[in-house]
Amino acid sequence: MLRFLTERAIGMAVTLFLVSIMVFVIMELPPGDYADRYAFRKYSGTGLTITEADVAAIRAELGLDKAAILRYFDWIGGIILRGDFGQAYAFETSVNSIIGEKAWLTLGLLLVTLIITYVVSIPIGIFAAVRRGSAVDYGLTVFSYLGLALPNFLLALVLLYFANSWFGAAVGGLFSAEYADAPWSLAKFWDLVKHMWLPAFVLAWSAMAYQIQTVRATMSDEIGKLSVTAARARGVPEGRLLLKYPARLAINPIASTIGFDVNRIFSELPIVAAVLGLTELGDLLLKSFLDLDMNVAGAILLLLTVVIVVMNFLSDLLLAWLDPRIRLGG
Amino acid sequence: MSATEDPRPETRTERRERERRERYYAASQWTLIWWRFRRHRAAMVAAAILGLMMFLGIFAEFFAPYGPTDRDRTYVSGPPQLPMFCDHNGCSLRPFVHGTSTVRDPVTLRAVARPDPETRRYVHFFVPAEPTKLMGLIPSQTRFFGLEDGEKLHLWGTDTLGRDVFSRTLFATRTSLSIGVLGVLISFVLALTIGGVAGYFGGLIDSAIQRVTEVVRVIPIIPLYMGLAAAMPKEWSSTQVYFAMTLILGLFGWPTLARRIRSQLLSIRGEDYVLAAELAGARPGRIIANHMLPSFTSFIIVDLVISFPYMILSETALSFVGLGLRPPAVSWGVMLQQAQSIQVIEQAPWLFIPAGFVVIAVLAFTVVGDGLRDAADPYGQSG
Numbered sequence: 278m279l280r281f282l283t284e285r286a287i288g289m290a291v292t293l294f295l296v297s298i299m300v301f302v303i304m305e306l307p308p309g310d311y312a313d314r315y316a317f318r319k320y321s322g323t324g325l326t327i328t329e330a331d332v333a334a335i336r337a338e339l340g341l342d343k344a345a346i347l348r349y350f351d352w353i354g355g356i357i358l359r360g361d362f363g364q365a366y367a368f369e370t371s372v373n374s375i376i377g378e379k380a381w382l383t384l385g386l387l388l389v390t391l392i393i394t395y396v397v398s399i400p401i402g403i404f405a406a407v408r409r410g411s412a413v414d415y416g417l418t419v420f421s422y423l424g425l426a427l428p429n430f431l432l433a434l435v436l437l438y439f440a441n442s443w444f445g446a447a448v449g450g451l452f453s454a455e456y457a458d459a460p461w462s463l464a465k466f467w468d469l470v471k472h473m474w475l476p477a478f479v480l481a482w483s484a485m486a487y488q489i490q491t492v493r494a495t496m497s498d499e500i501g502k503l504s505v506t507a508a509r510a511r512g513v514p515e516g517r518l519l520l521k522y523p524a525r526l527a528i529n530p531i532a533s534t535i536g537f538d539v540n541r542i543f544s545e546l547p548i549v550a551a552v553l554g555l556t557e558l559g560d561l562l563l564k565s566f567l568d569l570d571m572n573v574a575g576a577i578l579l580l581l582t583v584v585i586v587v588m589n590f591l592s593d594l595l596l597a598w599l600d601p602r603i604r605l606g607g
Numbered sequence: 608m609s610a611t612e613d614p615r616p617e618t619r620t621e622r623r624e625r626e627r628r629e630r631y632y633a634a635s636q637w638t639l640i641w642w643r644f645r646r647h648r649a650a651m652v653a654a655a656i657l658g659l660m661m662f663l664g665i666f667a668e669f670f671a672p673y674g675p676t677d678r679d680r681t682y683v684s685g686p687p688q689l690p691m692f693c694d695h696n697g698c699s700l701r702p703f704v705h706g707t708s709t710v711r712d713p714v715t716l717r718a719v720a721r722p723d724p725e726t727r728r729y730v731h732f733f734v735p736a737e738p739t740k741l742m743g744l745i746p747s748q749t750r751f752f753g754l755e756d757g758e759k760l761h762l763w764g765t766d767t768l769g770r771d772v773f774s775r776t777l778f779a780t781r782t783s784l785s786i787g788v789l790g791v792l793i794s795f796v797l798a799l800t801i802g803g804v805a806g807y808f809g810g811l812i813d814s815a816i817q818r819v820t821e822v823v824r825v826i827p828i829i830p831l832y833m834g835l836a837a838a839m840p841k842e843w844s845s846t847q848v849y850f851a852m853t854l855i856l857g858l859f860g861w862p863t864l865a866r867r868i869r870s871q872l873l874s875i876r877g878e879d880y881v882l883a884a885e886l887a888g889a890r891p892g893r894i895i896a897n898h899m900l901p902s903f904t905s906f907i908i909v910d911l912v913i914s915f916p917y918m919i920l921s922e923t924a925l926s927f928v929g930l931g932l933r934p935p936a937v938s939w940g941v942m943l944q945q946a947q948s949i950q951v952i953e954q955a956p957w958l959f960i961p962a963g964f965v966v967i968a969v970l971a972f973t974v975v976g977d978g979l980r981d982a983a984d985p986y987g988q989s990g
Contacts, residue, residue: 297824303831306838426969428920429929430964431943438952536825544827548924552947562830563928566837578834582826589825 281597283508289590296582301349304575312336314569315366337366352575362576365565372576375561380580382469383546383558386480387584389473390542394481394488395531402492403524406500417489424486429545433552440475452556476553480545491530492564499523532596536589543581629980640905643982650978653971660968664781668739670751671774672760675937679759681709682720683769687957688761690730703727704760728754766945775937776961782938784968785917786853791911793857795864802865803895806872813869824862831859832921836930845936852931856918864910871903905983913976916969923965939965 312335316327340351355361362372405414452468498557499505500523507520546559554560558577565573611850617625644650660869663670673679690702701866706726721832734753763772767850805816806881835855839848884894919939925931926940929948934941942961945951953956 287663291818292825295818296826299822299826303834303838304750305834307919308840309840326826388866421988422970422973423966425973426966428927428962430924431959431965432951434952436948441949504904540825544829545860546827547830547833550926563833566833569837574834574837578826578830581672581830585825585827 278597282594285590285593289586292586293583296586297353298349300575300579300582301352303578304571305345307569312339312341312477313341355431356576356579358501363572365573366570372573375573376558376576376580379557382556384518384584385469386473386477386538386555387542389477390480390484391535391538393477393489394484397481398485398488399492399528399531402489403496403527405489405493406523406527407519409497414428414493417493421486421490423510424483427482427550429479429482430548430552432482433476433549436475436479437553438545476549476557479549479553480542481558483545484541487541488531488534488538492527496523496527497531499526529596529600532592535592536585540585541587542586546581570582615874629922636905640982641977644978647978647981649974650982651976653974656967656971657975658870660780660964660971661784663777664784667774667777667781668948669749669904671771671777672750672753672762673771674739675775675778676770676935679761679765679769679771681769682707682765684767684770684955685720685761685765687764687772688722688786690760690762694724694727695935696725696727699727699729701729701731705727705753706758710727728760730760731755746884763960764955766942766955766958770955772878772942772960775942776939776964779937779939779942779961780964781937782849782932783919783922783940783965784921786849786856786938787854787915790856791914793853794860794914795907795911797857798861798864799816799900801861802868803872806869807876807891807895807899809873809876816869820862820865823859828859828917829921829924832856832925832928833928836925845933848931848933849936850923852922853950856921860914860918864907864914867910871906872899875899875902905979909976909980909983912972912979915928915972915976919965919968921970935936 312332315337316332320327328480329458333342340348343351344467352363360373362368362376365372368419401417403419408414452465454470500519504522505518508522509515513521516563543559546557547563548559548561549555550557558581562574562577562581565571649777679685688704690704692698692702693702704727705722705724706728707720708723712722720902730752731754732752733749734755735748736750738746738748752760759771761773763776765771766775790812801816801820805813832855835858836852839851843851857947880898881894885900888897921942922931922938923940926938927943929944930937932941941963942958943965946955946958946962
């Protein structure tokens with residue numbers, strides 16, 4: 278078990294290192310650098326003439342004239358040693374102060390989304406497998422096709438429209454206007470809960486469709502096994518029998534794909550955030566890509582990926598705990 | 608010809624049965640797959656829908672009555688005009704639409720097109736029109752349908768600039784599907800190379816490649832695409848952006864297929880015929896392409912078809928938020944950019960028609976992929 282743990286932990290570290298290089302490359306990709314943009318923002322409209330020398334001076338001041346590899350180590354060193362993601366140029370403040378609270382909101386949203394996904398998909402998947410070929414099963418197949426085919430931003434728009442016409446009030450965003458900048462309180466938290474279900478449902482949509490199919494497929498395989506027949510012969514009540522043998526195994530593939538689901542959810546986050554007017558990392562990521570504020574964008578991309586990698590690790594652990602074959606074989 | 612020793616002459620049904628069997632035993636793998644696929648009714652329907660979409664997209668210049676950027680200033684944000692056969696003045700065999708007249712909205716003072724139920728404009732087929740080039744190559748002066756004497760028919764209404772939604776949707780179909788095709792092709796070549804090298808050589812090379820694959824798989828794909836798309840210079844022309852987009856989509860679409868190819872190659876790496884080819888002096892590239900790949904080509908094709916929807920959805924999502932294709936290029940995502948708010952759903956729901964195309968295309972690709980997967984499985988039920 279210890280060996281299994283260390284192996285996975287080392288693998289995780291290597292992956293994170295490579296991810297950080299990749300993110301850094303993406304941050305470096307856009308043409309021009311911050312010195313140009315900084316000079317433009319600061320002096321445009323002032324009537325002053327900017328020379329190459331001025332830009333070069335700004336560049337030196339910001340430390341942008343160093344070689345890429347040095348800048349990479351500055352960047353990653355700051356993150357690892359001090360938790361400092363550098364300057365956010367578009368907002369003229371530090372990345373940390375922009376991301377700060379939003380990171381927790383995003384994590385909260387992710388958690389709610391995951392809970393919705395599994396609470397819905399596991400029982401429904403089991404039910405569909407037990408009632409194979411029924412109208413419910415058929416309907417679920419159609420739903421799972423739609424889960425892939427209906428782009429989530431479209432689903433978000435449609436739900437927004439119906440929520441608007443049924444509930445009247447605007448349901449977009451994560452907070453009502455009066456709570457947006459208010460300090461945390463019970464009332465604000467309740468406001469958040471009231472707003473969170475819609476984005477969480479939209480984000481859970483395709484993961485749900487996918488997982489229902491997975492649970493249904495594994496469950497269908499397991500139901501035909503001899504262990505089930507044997508238990509039935511022993512007279513174990515049908516409900517307990519289903520939970521104890523096939524359902525117990527049908528959960529394994531879900532445990533092994535948690536990281537995959539998180540990846541899917543984060544992938545859809547920026548688009549859904551744009552439609553629903555959410556104010557968390559996905560929305561910020563999109564805005565900073567559009568503004569080419571690459572320090573913010575890179576920091577968010579890195580954070581999202583770290584969450585995914587950690588979730589992958591946790592899912593490995595969970596699977597090893599659920600399935601002794603992996604624990605002992607690995 | 609037949610090897611039967613039976614002196615009794617064959618009856619017609621017997622001969623038919625024998626021929627059916629001979630066909631079955633003589634059929635190549637691809638014929639068998641096609642026979643099995645043909646029996647999958649949903650997949651056949653989906654394939655037909657895709658075929659139709661591609662056909663409409665390829666010949667968009669012929670089927671679309673107007674160009675993708677032509678503006679009709681007399682019919683801005685106009686609702687769809689559905690051809691009808693009957694109105695309160697009686698019926699006609701030739702479909703027609705009502706004429707419109709432009710009036711000013713008393714409140715907003717905007718020019719609004721209002722249908723005039725007394726005038727009729729008849730729909731004609733194969734009408735002469737301004738010269739265009741089919742697929743940019745073949746000169747043509749005929750359009751599939753249109754109204755008499757230069758009046759304009761907006762089957763699915765117009766957008767806020769007075770551009771015909773139907774025409775734009777057809778051109779968008781061409782763009783979106785072709786981006787999918789090119790993206791899939793690029794990622795296919797990459798997957799083949801990367802998966803091939805990893806699976807054939809194994810060992811250290813394999814572990815290194817596996818690490819890189821892991822990294823590409825672990826970064827959320829749409830944010831990754833966004834980062835690359837954001838790096839495209841703003842002054843690029845829409846054609847440059849188009850090709851850059853296909854590259855971006857293709858560049859990171861390979862991991863799933865590469866893993867599949869790798870594991871398949873690893874599993875047949877030790878077969879005798881591979882060793883035989885090696886002893887005969889064949890080089891790795893030839894062994895992979897000529898000896899190993901054919902044993903699982905059908906699976907690769909299935910995976911390719913299944914990866915289409917992701918390409919199309921990614922392109923749509925990126926263009927939708929303004930990081931993908933840019934006007935004047937027109938794709939489903941670019942069109943949907945105009946439909947980002949609830950207000951649009953309320954005031955101009957026809958701007959959502961391209962979304963229907965996205966859903967149908969993705970569904971069709973998925974169903975065809977499923978059908979192909981069942982058909983390509985030699986141990987499937989309907990063998």
